[in-house]
Amino acid sequence: MxxxxxxxxxxxxxxxxxxxxxxxxxxxxxxxxxxxxxxxxxxxxxxxxxxxxxxxxxxxxxxxxxxxxxxxxxxxxxxxxxxxxxxxxxRGDASDAVTIAATICMSTYWLMPRLDAFQQEHPNVALRLFALDREVDLRAENVDMAITCGSEGQRHGVRMAHLMDEELVPLCSPAYLAGRVLREPGELLGERLLNLDREHWRGFNWAVVDWAAWFDHMQVRGTLPAARLAFNNHAQQIQATLDGRGIALGSPRMLADLLASGRLVEVLPQRLNTRRGYYLAINEHSTRPRAVAELQGWLERVSHAAMA
The missing domain is CATH 1.10.10.10 (Winged helix-like DNA-binding domain superfamily/Winged helix DNA-binding domain)
Known part of the structure:
Protein backbone atom coordinates (compact mmCIF):
# COMPACT_ATOMS: atom_id res chain seq x y z
CA MET A 1 0.00 0.00 0.00
CA ARG A 91 -25.04 4.07 3.34
CA GLY A 92 -28.22 2.52 2.00
CA ASP A 93 -29.00 5.38 -0.38
CA ALA A 94 -31.84 7.04 1.54
CA SER A 95 -34.44 4.25 1.35
CA ASP A 96 -33.43 3.24 -2.20
CA ALA A 97 -36.02 5.52 -3.79
CA VAL A 98 -35.81 6.75 -7.38
CA THR A 99 -35.15 10.50 -7.36
CA ILE A 100 -36.68 12.58 -10.16
CA ALA A 101 -36.21 16.34 -10.54
CA ALA A 102 -38.27 18.81 -12.55
CA THR A 103 -39.12 22.49 -12.57
CA ILE A 104 -41.68 23.67 -10.05
CA CYS A 105 -44.32 24.15 -12.75
CA MET A 106 -43.71 20.80 -14.44
CA SER A 107 -43.69 19.04 -11.06
CA THR A 108 -46.89 20.70 -9.88
CA TYR A 109 -49.09 20.58 -12.97
CA TRP A 110 -47.87 17.58 -14.99
CA LEU A 111 -45.69 15.19 -13.03
CA MET A 112 -47.35 14.98 -9.59
CA PRO A 113 -50.87 14.32 -10.92
CA ARG A 114 -49.50 11.27 -12.79
CA LEU A 115 -47.31 9.70 -10.14
CA ASP A 116 -50.16 8.07 -8.23
CA ALA A 117 -51.09 6.07 -11.32
CA PHE A 118 -47.45 5.04 -11.77
CA GLN A 119 -47.19 3.81 -8.18
CA GLN A 120 -50.40 1.84 -8.53
CA GLU A 121 -48.83 -0.01 -11.48
CA HIS A 122 -45.40 -0.23 -9.81
CA PRO A 123 -46.05 -0.47 -6.05
CA ASN A 124 -42.48 -1.61 -5.34
CA VAL A 125 -40.86 1.55 -6.75
CA ALA A 126 -40.47 4.35 -4.19
CA LEU A 127 -40.09 7.89 -5.51
CA ARG A 128 -38.51 11.15 -4.35
CA LEU A 129 -39.53 14.32 -6.20
CA PHE A 130 -37.28 17.38 -6.33
CA ALA A 131 -39.03 20.54 -7.61
CA LEU A 132 -36.22 22.90 -8.61
CA ASP A 133 -36.07 25.86 -10.99
CA ARG A 134 -32.38 25.36 -11.80
CA GLU A 135 -30.05 23.03 -13.62
CA VAL A 136 -29.45 19.75 -11.79
CA ASP A 137 -26.13 17.90 -11.82
CA LEU A 138 -27.49 14.34 -11.84
CA ARG A 139 -24.28 12.66 -10.75
CA ALA A 140 -23.11 15.18 -8.16
CA GLU A 141 -26.58 15.46 -6.58
CA ASN A 142 -27.38 11.71 -6.82
CA VAL A 143 -30.49 12.35 -8.95
CA ASP A 144 -31.65 9.44 -11.11
CA MET A 145 -33.71 11.40 -13.63
CA ALA A 146 -34.71 14.97 -14.46
CA ILE A 147 -37.20 16.59 -16.80
CA THR A 148 -35.37 19.35 -18.64
CA CYS A 149 -36.40 21.90 -21.25
CA GLY A 150 -34.25 22.73 -24.25
CA SER A 151 -32.63 20.75 -27.04
CA GLU A 152 -31.66 17.11 -26.78
CA GLY A 153 -27.91 17.70 -26.69
CA GLN A 154 -25.38 15.32 -25.16
CA ARG A 155 -23.98 15.23 -21.65
CA HIS A 156 -21.32 13.05 -20.12
CA GLY A 157 -22.94 10.15 -18.26
CA VAL A 158 -26.47 11.33 -19.11
CA ARG A 159 -28.88 9.77 -21.60
CA MET A 160 -31.62 11.96 -23.09
CA ALA A 161 -35.12 10.79 -24.08
CA HIS A 162 -37.74 12.99 -25.75
CA LEU A 163 -40.89 13.53 -23.72
CA MET A 164 -42.89 16.24 -25.51
CA ASP A 165 -42.44 19.24 -27.78
CA GLU A 166 -42.97 22.74 -26.43
CA GLU A 167 -45.70 24.88 -27.96
CA LEU A 168 -46.92 28.06 -26.28
CA VAL A 169 -50.46 29.43 -26.46
CA PRO A 170 -52.23 32.27 -24.61
CA LEU A 171 -54.14 30.89 -21.62
CA CYS A 172 -56.41 32.41 -19.00
CA SER A 173 -59.18 31.51 -16.58
CA PRO A 174 -62.80 31.64 -17.76
CA ALA A 175 -63.40 34.29 -15.09
CA TYR A 176 -60.87 36.63 -16.69
CA LEU A 177 -62.67 36.60 -20.03
CA ALA A 178 -66.08 36.92 -18.36
CA GLY A 179 -67.86 35.86 -21.54
CA ARG A 180 -65.73 37.93 -23.92
CA VAL A 181 -64.35 36.34 -27.10
CA LEU A 182 -61.00 37.45 -28.54
CA ARG A 183 -60.54 36.66 -32.23
CA GLU A 184 -57.24 38.17 -33.38
CA PRO A 185 -53.72 38.10 -31.89
CA GLY A 186 -53.50 41.90 -32.00
CA GLU A 187 -56.39 42.17 -29.53
CA LEU A 188 -54.10 40.85 -26.80
CA LEU A 189 -52.15 44.11 -26.84
CA GLY A 190 -55.01 45.61 -24.84
CA GLU A 191 -55.10 42.83 -22.23
CA ARG A 192 -53.29 42.20 -18.92
CA LEU A 193 -50.36 40.00 -19.93
CA LEU A 194 -48.48 38.04 -17.28
CA ASN A 195 -44.73 37.71 -17.73
CA LEU A 196 -41.80 35.64 -16.54
CA ASP A 197 -38.90 37.68 -15.20
CA ARG A 198 -36.20 37.52 -17.89
CA GLU A 199 -33.38 38.58 -15.59
CA HIS A 200 -34.05 35.73 -13.17
CA TRP A 201 -33.83 33.17 -15.98
CA ARG A 202 -30.83 34.68 -17.75
CA GLY A 203 -28.06 32.09 -18.10
CA PHE A 204 -30.33 29.05 -17.79
CA ASN A 205 -30.48 26.48 -20.58
CA TRP A 206 -34.19 27.23 -21.01
CA ALA A 207 -34.29 30.92 -21.89
CA VAL A 208 -37.61 32.70 -21.44
CA VAL A 209 -39.84 32.72 -24.53
CA ASP A 210 -42.03 35.74 -23.84
CA TRP A 211 -44.85 37.77 -25.33
CA ALA A 212 -42.50 39.67 -27.63
CA ALA A 213 -41.56 36.38 -29.33
CA TRP A 214 -45.21 35.29 -29.57
CA PHE A 215 -46.39 38.58 -31.10
CA ASP A 216 -43.43 38.59 -33.50
CA HIS A 217 -44.31 35.06 -34.64
CA MET A 218 -47.93 36.19 -35.17
CA GLN A 219 -46.65 39.23 -37.13
CA VAL A 220 -48.39 41.62 -34.77
CA ARG A 221 -46.85 45.08 -34.68
CA GLY A 222 -47.58 47.41 -31.82
CA THR A 223 -46.51 48.50 -28.36
CA LEU A 224 -46.54 45.77 -25.76
CA PRO A 225 -48.47 46.63 -22.59
CA ALA A 226 -46.25 47.38 -19.59
CA ALA A 227 -45.44 44.28 -17.51
CA ARG A 228 -47.57 44.84 -14.42
CA LEU A 229 -46.73 41.43 -12.96
CA ALA A 230 -43.57 39.39 -13.58
CA PHE A 231 -42.79 36.11 -11.83
CA ASN A 232 -39.57 34.33 -11.09
CA ASN A 233 -41.13 30.91 -11.63
CA HIS A 234 -43.67 29.60 -14.09
CA ALA A 235 -45.80 27.92 -11.40
CA GLN A 236 -46.51 31.30 -9.79
CA GLN A 237 -47.39 32.71 -13.19
CA ILE A 238 -49.86 29.88 -13.86
CA GLN A 239 -51.39 30.24 -10.40
CA ALA A 240 -51.95 33.94 -11.06
CA THR A 241 -53.57 32.96 -14.35
CA LEU A 242 -55.88 30.54 -12.54
CA ASP A 243 -56.75 33.35 -10.13
CA GLY A 244 -57.93 35.51 -13.05
CA ARG A 245 -55.12 38.06 -12.90
CA GLY A 246 -54.42 38.02 -16.64
CA ILE A 247 -53.28 36.02 -19.66
CA ALA A 248 -50.08 33.94 -19.70
CA LEU A 249 -48.23 31.93 -22.30
CA GLY A 250 -48.28 28.27 -21.39
CA SER A 251 -47.75 24.80 -22.79
CA PRO A 252 -51.06 22.99 -23.47
CA ARG A 253 -49.28 19.64 -23.06
CA MET A 254 -47.82 20.50 -19.67
CA LEU A 255 -51.09 22.06 -18.50
CA ALA A 256 -53.40 19.49 -20.15
CA ASP A 257 -55.19 18.65 -16.89
CA LEU A 258 -56.10 22.30 -16.20
CA LEU A 259 -57.41 22.70 -19.75
CA ALA A 260 -59.39 19.44 -19.60
CA SER A 261 -61.02 20.49 -16.32
CA GLY A 262 -61.93 23.91 -17.73
CA ARG A 263 -59.93 25.80 -15.10
CA LEU A 264 -57.87 27.27 -17.95
CA VAL A 265 -58.98 28.02 -21.50
CA GLU A 266 -57.10 28.83 -24.69
CA VAL A 267 -57.71 32.48 -25.49
CA LEU A 268 -56.72 31.98 -29.14
CA PRO A 269 -55.78 28.86 -31.10
CA GLN A 270 -52.53 30.31 -32.50
CA ARG A 271 -49.52 28.48 -31.08
CA LEU A 272 -45.83 29.28 -31.07
CA ASN A 273 -43.61 26.25 -31.66
CA THR A 274 -40.42 27.11 -29.76
CA ARG A 275 -38.43 24.38 -31.59
CA ARG A 276 -37.37 22.94 -28.27
CA GLY A 277 -38.89 20.29 -26.07
CA TYR A 278 -39.05 18.57 -22.72
CA TYR A 279 -36.64 15.69 -22.24
CA LEU A 280 -35.96 13.03 -19.66
CA ALA A 281 -32.31 13.29 -18.63
CA ILE A 282 -31.37 9.88 -17.23
CA ASN A 283 -28.35 9.33 -15.00
CA GLU A 284 -26.48 6.43 -16.59
CA HIS A 285 -24.67 5.84 -13.29
CA SER A 286 -27.86 5.33 -11.26
CA THR A 287 -27.72 2.44 -8.81
CA ARG A 288 -31.39 1.65 -9.55
CA PRO A 289 -31.36 1.04 -13.33
CA ARG A 290 -34.38 -1.29 -13.37
CA ALA A 291 -36.64 1.06 -11.41
CA VAL A 292 -35.40 4.03 -13.46
CA ALA A 293 -36.19 2.17 -16.69
CA GLU A 294 -39.71 1.40 -15.43
CA LEU A 295 -40.36 5.06 -14.59
CA GLN A 296 -38.85 6.25 -17.89
CA GLY A 297 -40.93 3.85 -19.96
CA TRP A 298 -44.11 4.77 -18.09
CA LEU A 299 -43.58 8.54 -18.45
CA GLU A 300 -42.84 8.17 -22.16
CA ARG A 301 -46.00 6.10 -22.70
CA VAL A 302 -48.16 8.60 -20.81
CA SER A 303 -46.69 11.56 -22.66
CA HIS A 304 -46.81 10.03 -26.13
CA ALA A 305 -50.34 8.67 -25.62
CA ALA A 306 -51.52 12.21 -24.81
CA MET A 307 -50.04 13.46 -28.10
CA ALA A 308 -51.61 10.70 -30.21
Missing part, protein backbone atom coordinates in the same frame (compact mmCIF):
# COMPACT_ATOMS: atom_id res chain seq x y z
CA UNK A 2 2.84 2.38 0.82
CA UNK A 3 4.43 1.75 -2.61
CA UNK A 4 1.06 2.42 -4.26
CA UNK A 5 0.65 5.73 -2.47
CA UNK A 6 4.10 6.85 -3.59
CA UNK A 7 3.00 6.27 -7.21
CA UNK A 8 -0.25 8.21 -6.86
CA UNK A 9 -0.48 11.94 -7.58
CA UNK A 10 -1.70 14.21 -4.74
CA UNK A 11 -5.31 13.13 -4.12
CA UNK A 12 -6.61 16.64 -3.41
CA UNK A 13 -5.17 17.81 -6.71
CA UNK A 14 -6.93 14.94 -8.50
CA UNK A 15 -10.32 16.04 -7.14
CA UNK A 16 -9.67 19.64 -8.21
CA UNK A 17 -8.49 18.41 -11.61
CA UNK A 18 -11.69 16.41 -12.12
CA UNK A 19 -13.85 19.49 -11.51
CA UNK A 20 -11.76 21.71 -13.78
CA UNK A 21 -11.70 19.09 -16.56
CA UNK A 22 -15.44 18.39 -16.33
CA UNK A 23 -16.40 22.08 -16.30
CA UNK A 24 -13.57 23.14 -18.65
CA UNK A 25 -13.02 26.16 -16.45
CA UNK A 26 -10.80 26.95 -13.48
CA UNK A 27 -13.26 29.66 -12.42
CA UNK A 28 -16.28 27.32 -12.38
CA UNK A 29 -14.27 24.63 -10.61
CA UNK A 30 -13.32 27.14 -7.92
CA UNK A 31 -16.97 28.13 -7.47
CA UNK A 32 -18.10 24.50 -7.25
CA UNK A 33 -15.45 23.61 -4.68
CA UNK A 34 -15.75 26.88 -2.71
CA UNK A 35 -12.07 27.73 -3.10
CA UNK A 36 -10.26 30.50 -4.96
CA UNK A 37 -9.29 30.32 -8.62
CA UNK A 38 -5.68 30.75 -7.52
CA UNK A 39 -6.01 27.62 -5.37
CA UNK A 40 -7.33 25.67 -8.36
CA UNK A 41 -4.44 26.85 -10.52
CA UNK A 42 -1.97 25.93 -7.79
CA UNK A 43 -3.36 22.39 -7.44
CA UNK A 44 -3.34 21.85 -11.22
CA UNK A 45 0.23 23.13 -11.48
CA UNK A 46 1.29 20.77 -8.66
CA UNK A 47 -0.35 17.85 -10.48
CA UNK A 48 1.32 18.75 -13.79
CA UNK A 49 4.72 18.96 -12.07
CA UNK A 50 4.15 15.54 -10.48
CA UNK A 51 3.25 14.00 -13.86
CA UNK A 52 5.79 15.93 -15.90
CA UNK A 53 3.16 16.79 -18.51
CA UNK A 54 0.79 19.70 -19.14
CA UNK A 55 -2.84 18.73 -18.58
CA UNK A 56 -4.56 21.83 -19.92
CA UNK A 57 -4.20 24.18 -22.86
CA UNK A 58 -4.74 27.57 -21.26
CA UNK A 59 -6.57 30.05 -23.50
CA UNK A 60 -7.54 33.60 -22.63
CA UNK A 61 -11.01 32.81 -21.27
CA UNK A 62 -11.14 29.02 -21.32
CA UNK A 63 -9.12 25.86 -20.88
CA UNK A 64 -9.04 22.61 -22.84
CA UNK A 65 -7.58 19.22 -21.99
CA UNK A 66 -4.35 18.07 -23.60
CA UNK A 67 -4.04 14.44 -24.72
CA UNK A 68 -2.47 13.62 -21.35
CA UNK A 69 -5.26 15.50 -19.60
CA UNK A 70 -7.94 13.55 -21.46
CA UNK A 71 -6.29 10.27 -20.50
CA UNK A 72 -6.06 11.25 -16.85
CA UNK A 73 -9.64 12.60 -16.77
CA UNK A 74 -11.00 9.29 -18.07
CA UNK A 75 -9.24 7.38 -15.27
CA UNK A 76 -10.11 9.89 -12.53
CA UNK A 77 -13.74 10.22 -13.61
CA UNK A 78 -14.26 6.46 -13.62
CA UNK A 79 -12.50 6.00 -10.28
CA UNK A 80 -14.42 8.75 -8.49
CA UNK A 81 -17.69 7.39 -9.86
CA UNK A 82 -16.87 3.92 -8.51
CA UNK A 83 -16.06 5.42 -5.10
CA UNK A 84 -19.29 7.44 -5.13
CA UNK A 85 -21.34 4.40 -6.12
CA UNK A 86 -19.78 2.25 -3.42
CA UNK A 87 -20.40 4.96 -0.83
CA UNK A 88 -24.03 5.24 -1.91
CA UNK A 89 -24.53 1.49 -1.63
CA UNK A 90 -22.87 1.36 1.80
Missing amino acids: ERLRRRLPPLTALVVFEAAARLQSFTLAAQEMCITQAAVSRQIRQLEEHLGNPLFIRNHRSVALTTAGQRLFGAVDESLERIAQASTEI
